[in-house]
Amino acid sequence: MRFQIDSRSPSPPSEQLADQVRFAVASGRLAPGDRLPSVRALAEEIRINPNTVSRSWRDLEREGVLESRRGDGMFVAAGALKSCRAAADALVKERLARALAEALGAGMSIERVFEIVRNSYSGEKGRSKAS
Amino acid sequence: MRFQIDSRSPSPPSEQLADQVRFAVASGRLAPGDRLPSVRALAEEIRINPNTVSRSWRDLEREGVLESRRGDGMFVAAGALKSCRAAADALVKERLARALAEALGAGMSIERVFEIVRNSYSGEKGRSKAS
DNA sequence: ACGGGTGTCCTATCGAGCTAGGACACCGGG
DNA sequence: CCCGGTGTCCTAGCTCGATAGGACACCCGT
Numbered sequence: 001m002r003f004q005i006d007s008r009s010p011s012p013p014s015e016q017l018a019d020q021v022r023f024a025v026a027s028g029r030l031a032p033g034d035r036l037p038s039v040r041a042l043a044e045e046i047r048i049n050p051n052t053v054s055r056s057w058r059d060l061e062r063e064g065v066l067e068s069r070r071g072d073g074m075f076v077a078a079g080a081l082k083s084c085r086a087a088a089d090a091l092v093k094e095r096l097a098r099a100l101a102e103a104l105g106a107g108m109s110i111e112r113v114f115e116i117v118r119n120s121y122s123g124e125k126g127r128s129k130a131s
Numbered sequence: 132m133r134f135q136i137d138s139r140s141p142s143p144p145s146e147q148l149a150d151q152v153r154f155a156v157a158s159g160r161l162a163p164g165d166r167l168p169s170v171r172a173l174a175e176e177i178r179i180n181p182n183t184v185s186r187s188w189r190d191l192e193r194e195g196v197l198e199s200r201r202g203d204g205m206f207v208a209a210g211a212l213k214s215c216r217a218a219a220d221a222l223v224k225e226r227l228a229r230a231l232a233e234a235l236g237a238g239m240s241i242e243r244v245f246e247i248v249r250n251s252y253s254g255e256k257g258r259s260k261a262s
Numbered sequence: 263a264c265g266g267g268t269g270t271c272c273t274a275t276c277g278a279g280c281t282a283g284g285a286c287a288c289c290g291g292g
Numbered sequence: 293c294c295c296g297g298t299g300t301c302c303t304a305g306c307t308c309g310a311t312a313g314g315a316c317a318c319c320c321g322t
Contacts, residue, residue, distance in 0.1 A: 010141040027238030071319030072195040094231040097251040106219040107158030120228040202289030
């Protein structure tokens with residue numbers, strides 16, 4: 001699992017990280033029972049404070065996505081798949097709707113929006129092949 | 132011109148407001164020479180602090196989008212249309228690309244993304260007719 | 263039993279951004 | 293000329309979240 005923080009994004013790092021975990025579970029890249037990186041190791045890797053990682057893990061645990069085993073580590077919870085699929089679906093819908101509303105508000109045609117998404121998709125595909 | 136602040140959005144109010152002005156200019160809803168609402172009036176209308184509106188206006192002026200006439204008001208600058216079109220286009224592209232990347236990361240197919248955008252578009256159309 | 267790794271918690275500090283309230287200079291109509 | 297409306301600026305305080313550094317309890321391999 002590869003996590004990363006976009007410091008230019010307006011959302012705080014702790015939320016970005018939590019979202020990435022939800023998305024990873026929803027897509028199956030993380031499965032129930034999988035162990036997550038340790039608070040300290042991940043914090044060093046993505047250059048944020050251990051407390052910030054800890055906050056994300058704590059929020060996700062309260063949400064039922066993660067399970068903490070004291071002295072051992074954090075693991076993806078059993079029922080996480082369903083709830084993450086729902087949460088991810090809702091979140092993505094909201095973000096797409098917001099972006100679409102902005103595009104229309106800026107005077108773009110719906111065709112232009114589709115074109116941008118299509119082009120962006122080609123870019124994404126190429127990038128994931130390359131990596 | 133109708134402005135509004137989404138307090139749930141992660142972007143700060145001053146940026147939301149500035150973006151809305153850029154989009155309005157880019158789409159032609161605001162034309163060069165048009166007067167903008169006064170700092171105090173708009174602040175009261177959208178329930179934020181006058182200083183916050185002032186900050187947006189100041190940023191937009193430094194960007195060349197607005198023109199201040201002391202003791203009179205703020206007006207859309209002459210060359211605003213072109214720069215706003217460019218800025219809005221870039222901004223929308225970036226937001227759409229980010230939302231798309233999230234959707235794909237959450238395991239959605241590109242077809243599903245198009246479907247969501249299409250549905251969202253129908254909703255938007257209906258809403259703008261209603262208002 | 264011990265030591266290293268784990269999550270958890272605590273206090274303190276810092277920075278960004280909004281809020282609050284006031285002060286000032288400017289313009290224009292009455 | 294006056295006075296209300298305008299943009300601009302200033303200081304102060306507040307909230308939120310990240311940062312910093314440390315302390316503690318737990319688990320497990322050695």
